[in-house]
Amino acid sequence: MSGRHSGRPTLEQVAARAGVGRGTVSRVINGSPRVSEQAREAVERAIEELGYVPNQAARTLAGSRTDAVALVIPETEARLFAEPYFLDIIRGISAELGESDKQLLLTLVRSERERARFEQYLAAQRVDGVLLASVHADDPLPERVRELGLPVVLNGRRTADEPAAYVDSDNAGAGRAAVAHLAGRGRRRIATITGPLDMYVARARLDGYREGVAAAGLGVDELLVGTGDFTEEGGRRAMRELLDRAPDLDAVFAASDVMAAGARGVLREAGRRVPEDVALVGVDDSAVARLMDPPLTSVRQPIEEMGRTMARMLLRELAGAGEATADVRDAHQVLPTELVVRDSS
Amino acid sequence: MSGRHSGRPTLEQVAARAGVGRGTVSRVINGSPRVSEQAREAVERAIEELGYVPNQAARTLAGSRTDAVALVIPETEARLFAEPYFLDIIRGISAELGESDKQLLLTLVRSERERARFEQYLAAQRVDGVLLASVHADDPLPERVRELGLPVVLNGRRTADEPAAYVDSDNAGAGRAAVAHLAGRGRRRIATITGPLDMYVARARLDGYREGVAAAGLGVDELLVGTGDFTEEGGRRAMRELLDRAPDLDAVFAASDVMAAGARGVLREAGRRVPEDVALVGVDDSAVARLMDPPLTSVRQPIEEMGRTMARMLLRELAGAGEATADVRDAHQVLPTELVVRDSS
DNA sequence: GAACGGCGTGGGAGCGCTCCCATGATCCGT
DNA sequence: ACGGATCATGGGAGCGCTCCCACGCCGTTC
Structure with missing residues (x-):
């Protein structure tokens, strides 16, 4: 076959073609300032002509950066x-x-x-x-x-x-904002469905909920706190329990859209209209929120x-x-x- | 500790510790059968003791496999x-x-x-x-x-x-199955909302739809074919057009759940009940399908x-x-x- | 005009591994 | 008992790059 032209070009070949040493080619590739304009151009031309691409494994091995x-x-x-x-x-x-x-x-x-x-x-x-x-x-x-x-x-x-x-x-902020919004619409018995409480994100949203309730001057009622797990089924379960414990609730802040979707189903089955009887707010502003019926108010995170x-x-x-x-x-x-x-x- | 962490152990060090040559260690690591039981054990012990992990860059460079x-x-x-x-x-x-x-x-x-x-x-x-x-x-x-x-x-x-x-x-199969199902429930005017027709997947589902319609002995009516683009908004648009063109339709096969969700909204606005007036089937069996109201029949792909x-x-x-x-x-x-x-x- | 510092440069010395060949030990058949 | 296979083994020769040192060459400086 024709010569040793098999395989990809190496830095050495670029150097030869450009009429410079390996070091210079390396410097050009790595953008070192210590290269004359002339040499740089020659090297760049050679790289172009040969279609040279540095071998990553070799760079990593020699330089111990992996990119x-x-x-x-x-x-x-x-x-x-x-x-x-x-x-x-x-x-x-x-x-x-x-x-x-x-x-x-x-x-x-x-x-x-x-x-x-x-x-x-x-x-x-x-x-x-x-x-x-x-x-x-x-x-x-x-x-x-x-x-x-x-x-x-x-x-x-x-x-x-x-x-x-x-x-x-800002998970706490999300909880506060949701509650403030609900209170602002005249809701007084605002419940929440939390995530699993061994996760900080769930705790923080719950804290925000509590702060929001306090800020609205409503007084926190632990009967209004239901524990979910970020799943739809968890949302259903928590919603059922909440309806049992606090049938007079008029709003729910669910710590995720998916749980809100679960809760929404239970509310429908219980004959509670959304939002007339119970207002609902989720978190994530996901596709689920947009596609729900009615479309779900939700706290968006800049994911x-x-x-x-x-x-x-x-x-x-x-x-x-x-x-x-x-x-x-x-x-x-x-x-x-x-x-x-x-x-x- | 301070001091020069002599870095990670190398194959050479493993060899020294195991009292064998580099080649043998390499063979053990790569699972070559040409190693005595005794040597293998010694090497494995040394690897364990040193916490040796082969350097990937070196392997790639030498062997030209990247894993x-x-x-x-x-x-x-x-x-x-x-x-x-x-x-x-x-x-x-x-x-x-x-x-x-x-x-x-x-x-x-x-x-x-x-x-x-x-x-x-x-x-x-x-x-x-x-x-x-x-x-x-x-x-x-x-x-x-x-x-x-x-x-x-x-x-x-x-x-x-x-x-x-x-x-x-099997995209065509998906279309056929959806239509067969709808026809089986007595629907006669089955429409479809397609994906963008420059994508094979969209064409295939449409082909399946046509085959299904023919198989059910319904006769294909091009008025019942609306073009979407796999987005919710595209689904809305196509649904509106379909209602215009063929107000007597009694079922819709949407080539994606998201488009079905869009269509569902338009149907609601138009006062058509799902499924009583219009039956709806999507594709993907995504979360959207489960959470819709009513929950959406959908063709699942084994993604x-x-x-x-x-x-x-x-x-x-x-x-x-x-x-x-x-x-x-x-x-x-x-x-x-x-x-x-x-x-x- | 000699001494000096800077700069661009070339190329040796590895980085840690796999490949492969030569080596010596072991085993077989006759 | 001996030549020839077979087998596990050690280690040289790279893989293609970066690092770094030493070498000219230049313009300064005193």
Whole structure:
């Protein structure tokens, strides 16, 4: 066959063609300023002509930077949350990463075994940093990642005083806004359906609800607090219990759209009209909310923006390389939510 | 501790500790049979004790296998399709990949520019193969990937005689099943709302609809065919037109749940009851279908299974290494759909 | 005019692994 | 008992890149 022209061109071949040394080509590729204009042009031309693309494995091996970050999604959660959530997160992350030439390694963690394997991957130097979606209260993963010397950013926090870097939305604010809205429409017996209370996000929304009730001068009634689990069925169950315990309720703040959908079904079966008899507000502003009948008032989280912010934080830390983490405050971002009013309230 | 963390252990150190040569350690790691039981045990012990994890970059560089595959999702599509779709696809792929120690590189392609960049990545030897979600009719990407010498598997086909390997669901079957069901319930004027007709999936469902109508001995009436675009708004628009053109229709087969949801709203506004006046069937069996009022009858696609199958096909081709693609038939998988009957029909 | 500092440059020395070949030990048949 | 297979084994030779040091060459400076 014809010569050794098999395989892709290497940096060495580019150097030869451009009439310079390997070092110079490397400098051009990596945007070093210490290259003469002339040499740079020659190299760029050679790269163009040869269709050269640097071999990533070689770069990583020699330089120990991988140009990839991992996004970890615990599979169990993936089913609970309104599903579009993760897609939006991914979209935001991907958009931000795209601008910096980084790759996204997606890992769904289903079991302990897969988790262990994931830690292996981290140790295998496959990524420069880790993004973690929806961590549970007692999840040790963030610490494990740090021990491996990798920066990590969480989506949501595990506790109020989360030590790791995170991006969260203003969950308490969401609860307050929902209740204020309902109270503003004259509702006095406002109930809530919470998420699972071992998750910080659920607690925070409940706290916001309580603050909102107090702020409206209504006095908190624990009979009006029903516990759900972010699923439709959980929403049904909680709604039934609430109707039992507090048949005089005239509004419900459900901590997720999906639970609101479940609750809506129970209300219909109970002959309560929405919004005439019972006003309903959800959280997420998902497709479900728009398509419900009547369309559901919901507190929107800026999900895609959360993804972007996570990626941005991680990239900043990667760039800042030096251990000197500028300011812890930067590492804790809480994004605002927004009430979207529709016909259910 | 301070001090120079001598970094992670290398294969060489494992060899030293186990009292064998590098080659032997490498053989153990790669599961070669040509290793004595004794040596194997010694090496495994050393790996355990040192917490050794092979450096991926080095393996790739030396062996030119990357242990990663890319999943490409055109961003434009991501909005059109019922969103959970992609998450399910990802879930299936991830599950299958997890069992074979491969990593998933997720790439959302938003623009021509990002597409070009993606091709660069492929050329940079970052992945062993490519999975492509929802390709458009004229998408040249599959061919580009092949030119780079990488195997590719599509989700859905571009045309009826797609040359590339693909996994699709039985879209025509979905249309037939929906119509048969509606006809079975005594509906005679069955309309359809299609997807965008430049997509094969939309055409196939329409074909199935026509076949179903013919099979029921109803005679196809083009007035009953409305064109949508897989969005809720498109569904509304098509439904309005249908009501205009064929006010006597008594059933609608919408080619997606989301369009069905849009249509349902228009029907309500028009004072038509579902299912009494007009029966409604969608496709996807998504959360939207379950949460609609009344809950929507829908044709379910085995989305997660499609993901699994895609991954399996790609892995098989990667394993088969040799160019001898066994049988083209294996490369074209069409999975069955299933009608889920609810109250809307 | 000699000494000096800076800058662009070339290329050696690895990074940690797989591939593969040569080696010595073991086993077989005759 | 001996030549020839068979087998586990060690280790050299890269894979393609980045890092970094040493080398000229230039313009300054005193």
